[in-house]
Amino acid sequence: MNLDDLPELCSKAVKEVGIPDLLSLRSSTLGQDCRLSSAEVRQARQLLLTEAHRVLVPISAHSLQLESERADSSLAPLSLCCPALDALLSGGVPRRGLTELAGESGSGKTQLCLQLALEAARVTGQAAVYICTEDAFPVRRLEQMRRARRLPADVTDRILIEHVPDVEGLQACCERRVPQLAGRRPLCALIVDSVAAQFRCQYEQGEGGRRALDLQRLGAALRRLSRQHHLAVLCVNQVTAVVAPDGAEAGGGGGITPALGLAWSSQLTTRLTAARTGYSRADSVPPSRLMQLSVASAPHLAPDTVHFRVGPAGVEGVTVTEATPLVRLTD
Known part of the structure; x- marks a missing residue:
């Protein structure tokens, strides 16, 4: 046709x-x-x-099989090169739709993003775009991880950094800048760290409708990029406390939920959550805080949780069972 x-x-x-x-x-x-x-x-x-x-x-069954094989190879998930995390995600971060990684500060979200960028660039030979909306890009940490993982120096040449100061800059980057980059060189991943920063502080009271429309516009742009260029799109989100009707936080003071509400969550394909624990394995010297990565919702994944810790080389899975000796951390 x-x-x-x-x-x-x-x-x-x-x-x-x-x-x-x-x-x-x-x-x-x-x-x-x-x-x-x-x-x-x-x-x-x-x-x-x-x-x-x-x-x-009519199309032949052989032609359908060939088309399916071509689609499968271009849409294979991007591995984090961590067996425990890849098993949780059925191979890695999918290259179709939007994946959100939500969690409190210090729960390893940026570490996971950096590891995805490094390994995606290494494995595919393509470029990963990393959009920073909060702080300056952690270039020293990225170099530490590259050296600890013994990756070639030129792998970081395929990690393209964009800094955006506000919602308008983020929209422009996703609607114009990234498509321009995709037209010049093959891309494999787009990471937004984080999507919540400007959307939580840039709108005045009573502008919820405008914020919802802007979130829907951003979600549409990200889905379009993922679909047209077979990108793994990973968006970091913050969390907010859940307040019960009586004014107390839900669950007696510990309830949290991803920020930005239904206007944003309706744009997602996969929602992951990261969390800090107060423990370390007893055999870790020095003690290393355990983190958790959980599947909150996804059409292709079952809800599950794995533990990981952050080291010089990035994140690594940690086996924790009921019989695993743990020690409580004081800080």
Whole structure:
């Protein structure tokens, strides 16, 4: 089927999202990605089906198998090169859709992001884009990890750093800057550390509606990048306390939930959470705080949790069972 032969409305939708998504995704989701109204999306879908029935011929099972193999190779998840974490994630961070990593400060979120960037650049030979919205990029820590992992020096040449100061800068980076980079060189991953920074402080009271629209716009841009360029998109999020109706924090003072609410969570494909524990394995010398990485929600993963710790080379999985001796940390 030649796109030039399709009606303009249908051709625009196909170029934006591709034929499979146009035929399968909800009209509201497609409208955000294509910048079309729901009615226009439905019209484009009907025009495509009409044209397909006119020109398409049956496809062989062998051709379908070849197409499936090509898709599988380009959409293989990006490994963290940590057996415990890769097993939890069924191979690594998926290269389709949005993956969120939420957690409190000091729970290892940035360490996981740095390790993904390093290993993705090493394994694929492609570039990883790292967008910083809070602090300066931790270049010394990245170099420490590279040396400890004995990776070649040129691997960090394939980690492209962007600093953005506000929501507008983040939108512009995802809608214009990253597509420009993808047009110049192959990309494998896009990491946003973090998506919550500006969205939690840049809006005044009563601007919840505008914030929700901006979050939906950002989510649509990130999904489009993932789909069009087969990127693993990992977004770091902060957490906020859950307040019970009586004013006390839920659960007696320990309840937390990822920030940004439903407007953001509805954009996600996979939600992971990281957490600090107050313990170290008794055989760790010196003591090393245990962290947890959990699958909160994902269409392809079962809810589960693994322990890890942070060292000079990055994160490494730690086996913890009921019989594992632990020591409580004082700080």
